[in-house]
Amino acid sequence: MNCVLDASAAFEIAFNGAESEKMRSLVEQADVVYAPHLYIAEVSNVLWKYVQGGFVSERDAQTTLVLALQYVDLFIDCGENAVESLHEGNRLKHSIYNMFYFTLARRNSALLLTKDKKLKMLAKKEGVETA
Numbered sequence: 001m002n003c004v005l006d007a008s009a010a011f012e013i014a015f016n017g018a019e020s021e022k023m024r025s026l027v028e029q030a031d032v033v034y035a036p037h038l039y040i041a042e043v044s045n046v047l048w049k050y051v052q053g054g055f056v057s058e059r060d061a062q063t064t065l066v067l068a069l070q071y072v073d074l075f076i077d078c079g080e081n082a083v084e085s086l087h088e089g090n091r092l093k094h095s096i097y098n099m100f101y102f103t104l105a106r107r108n109s110a111l112l113l114t115k116d117k118k119l120k121m122l123a124k125k126e127g128v129e130t131a
Contacts, residue, residue: 004105007042008115036100
């Protein structure tokens with residue numbers, strides 16, 4: 001089994017959310033965990049917001065970033081599926097950020113790991129398995 005991990009699922013694991021055990025288990029069992037390079041910027045930006053908001057220290061944010069990066073086995077250049085993601089975003093009326101994860105999962109017949117409810121519903125409707 002292959003997985004595509006999005007930033008919301010990574011934070012679920014990192015911060016021991018309600019579904020963290022399930023998500024962690026899927027990541028550990030996966031043959032390959034993919035993410036677009038966008039994942040790095042998204043995770044970093046959320047952690048910056050957490051530091052700015054006083055929710056975590058900069059040191060804890062850095063530790064969490066390193067951990068979140070270690071969940072992914074293979075980062076895919078966004079240029080590889082940018083046109084496809086733009087097309088699907090327009091067709092499905094959904095953010096291009098999420099379409100990078102969606103199209104990557106579809107291309108690799110991978111399980112899409114996300115906490116994003118709208119993305120999850122869209123993926124299921126389009127035949128992409130989610131958790």
